Amino acid sequence: MTPAARIERTGGDVLWLDNGVLRLGLVPALGGRLLSLRRVSGGDARELLWRNDRLLTAELTPRPGHEPRPHAGSLGDWANYGGDKTWPAPQGWDSDAQWAGPPDPVLDSGPYTAEPEQTPDLAAVTLTSGADPRTGLRLSRRFELRPGQCGYRLRLTAVNTSERTVRWALWNVTQLAADGPGGTYLASPPSVNPLLSGTGFPRWCELDGDRVYVPHQDVVGKLGFPAATGWLAHVGDGTTLTQRFPVEAGAEYPDAGSRAEVWLEHPLPTPLAALGDLDPPARIVECEVLGRLTTLAPGQRTTLSLDCAVTPGEGPVHDVTPCGHWARPPRIDASRLTGEFVAYRDGTLATCGTTVEARAGRPVSLDLPVSGSADPVLELLDDTGERHRAGVARRRLEVER
Incomplete structure (x- = not known):
């Protein structure tokens, strides 16, 4: 008999979704993050996401001496907990049409509310941010886990809670460890935007079947993929994470039209002054999915759904x-x-x-x-x-x- 999907709550208001195959750890207080993702069937419960062990315990609670709090500042001030989170795009510090984070005190480091839902066929939790006066947005992240599946659905929503018209895209960021062999496959013809260089741009290669591969490497920089066709897959440490997402032909996307992005970072001798004193804590790869830029009148919303799955093995994904x-x-x-x-x-x-x-x-x-x-x-x-x-x-x- 297939085990039911269930919701558990542990100390520090941590919520766990578990169906006997996958176990997801959600922390509403830390910007609505998914901070643990494990494949628990088959006796292999290794952590898939990168998480900052200097700030959080394995139970996803703050370590002694660290007190989470909403805060703003430069990239060098960011408490990078890791995991999977949602932000507005485009990012930048030049105008009010850009999101000047992380950090920010509402969408990234502010507390989210949690609304659990349990039925015989579904365990779901909806995490909702406060209303952010700078962007005009309220974000929500709904995680859905069903019995017997090694995948989950993430439904994202941004609502304009302000009294002005705003223009944003949803931007989901998944942080994974990049301290061993591995990399990211993307369904994309070889059309690549070099977006951001801290120490350089990541190298990549073209593969058959309209695919691109970005291996783990010691570089601080980002690539954008304006021709991405709707999936990416990260492989490493014996596991594969796939993410499927919709793309809209003819729609406008942020960051020179990027539908997906890959960011890599690694520890450096000194912080990067050109990137707001960013001080990378580890070898990390970010797999990033973007929605289309949408003009939102007061009360209007935009949505984006990701279908994610975790499987053993780290072979190629076609x-x-x-x-x-x-x-x-x-x-x-x-x-x-x-x-x-x-x-x-x-x-x-x-x-x-x-x-x-x-x-x-x-x-x-x-x-x-x-x-x-x-x-x-x-x-x-x-x-x-x-x-x-x-x-x-x-x-x-x-x-x-």
């Missing part, structure tokens, strides 16, 4: 679908369909009358007979009877790079 990702893309050669698929829920992969069992988070190596001249569609039939499109197998026309 494509991310709503029900799983391809570690090797589906191909047909000599009437055999091959590939490797990692499902995000239990079910059965099916094509051309042939089926194979799939379990959440476990890779399935495919070698199936196919017939006919059309490229076959693969589907995942989950344990509830619902069908999910997993991909289309293509005829092998050339040797993959």
